[in-house]
Amino acid sequence: MANRFVLNETSYFGAGARESLADEVKARGFKKILFVTDKVLLECGVAKMVTDVMEKAGIAYDTYSEIKANPTVKNVQDGVKLFKDCGADALVAVGGGSVMDTAKGIGIIVANPEYSDVVSLEGVAPTKNKSIPLIALPTTSGTAAEVTINYVITDEVNKKKMVCVDPHDIPVVAIVDSDLMMGMPKGLCASTGMDALTHAIEGYITLGAWEMSDIDRKSVV
Numbered sequence: 001m002a003n004r005f006v007l008n009e010t011s012y013f014g015a016g017a018r019e020s021l022a023d024e025v026k027a028r029g030f031k032k033i034l035f036v037t038d039k040v041l042l043e044c045g046v047a048k049m050v051t052d053v054m055e056k057a058g059i060a061y062d063t064y065s066e067i068k069a070n071p072t073v074k075n076v077q078d079g080v081k082l083f084k085d086c087g088a089d090a091l092v093a094v095g096g097g098s099v100m101d102t103a104k105g106i107g108i109i110v111a112n113p114e115y116s117d118v119v120s121l122e123g124v125a126p127t128k129n130k131s132i133p134l135i136a137l138p139t140t141s142g143t144a145a146e147v148t149i150n151y152v153i154t155d156e157v158n159k160k161k162m163v164c165v166d167p168h169d170i171p172v173v174a175i176v177d178s179d180l181m182m183g184m185p186k187g188l189c190a191s192t193g194m195d196a197l198t199h200a201i202e203g204y205i206t207l208g209a210w211e212m213s214d215i216d217r218k219s220v221v
């Protein structure tokens with residue numbers, strides 16, 4: 001069986017990497033950003049670390065922050081509406097898995113409106129079009145939503161978390177800036193750190209090991 005991997009077009013790693021956002025937005029010709037984050041990140045100043053970069057560069061944006069942890073179908077649908085209403089042409093997500101997954105759902109539905117019920121995206125959805133361009137900046141460790149083709153949305157009616165898998169949802173750019181994670185509360189740091197460690201151990205023990213999983217393994221040993 002062939003091994004498949006799907007990568008971002010561009011990825012940045014390192015303290016201060018968020019400064020690359022301005023050049024990426026300009027080089028890609030985006031005119032208006034829907035900035036996706038959550039209330040906690042707005043209040044604690046983490047979102048501002050990124051909006052400061054956009055403001056310094058004169059990048060126009062509107063903010064969507066009505067996102068719960070374990071985001072819901074409604075969180076995605078409200079974001080789709082705001083994206084259209086504000087005339088955005090790209091998404092920038094700053095947050096943990098909840099924010100990045102919501103942004104992925106928004107980007108997929110704007111580009112594939114036949115899935116606007118969200119629930120029909122569960123599993124492997126045969127979407128025809130790539131997501132609206134999404135630049136993702138994680139503020140926790142572990143979900144890796146900035147570099148994966150997965151997103152998780154809660155279906156409150158049927159009381160379940162839906163895992164959606166779609167190569168069309170991968171962010172065009174991932175910016176992993178450790179500065180955005182330095183202020184995590186201890187509990188969040190420990191729990192999302194364990195999430196990252198678990199993935200690394202999986203890379204170490206898997207029988208399906210190959211060059212890519214060995215890169216992950218080398219990050220633990």
Ligand SMILES: NC(=O)c1ccc[n+]([C@@H]2O[C@H](COP(=O)([O-])OP(=O)(O)OC[C@H]3O[C@@H](n4cnc5c(N)ncnc54)[C@H](O)[C@@H]3O)[C@@H](O)[C@H]2O)c1
Pocket residue numbers: 038039040041044046068069070071095096097098099101139140141142143144145148150151152161180181182183184185188192
């Ligand atoms: N897409 C994927 O492949 C994937 C993988 C695993 C989990 N998930 C999903 O991701 C979600 C969990 O994501 P998570 O663990 O990153 O947490 P989260 O995004 O739910 O965030 C948890 C809380 O921490 C706050 N927070 C986030 N970063 C912070 C920071 N730097 N400083 C202070 N507060 C901060 C948030 O505002 C929120 O209140 C779940 O919905 C889960 O199902 C997705």
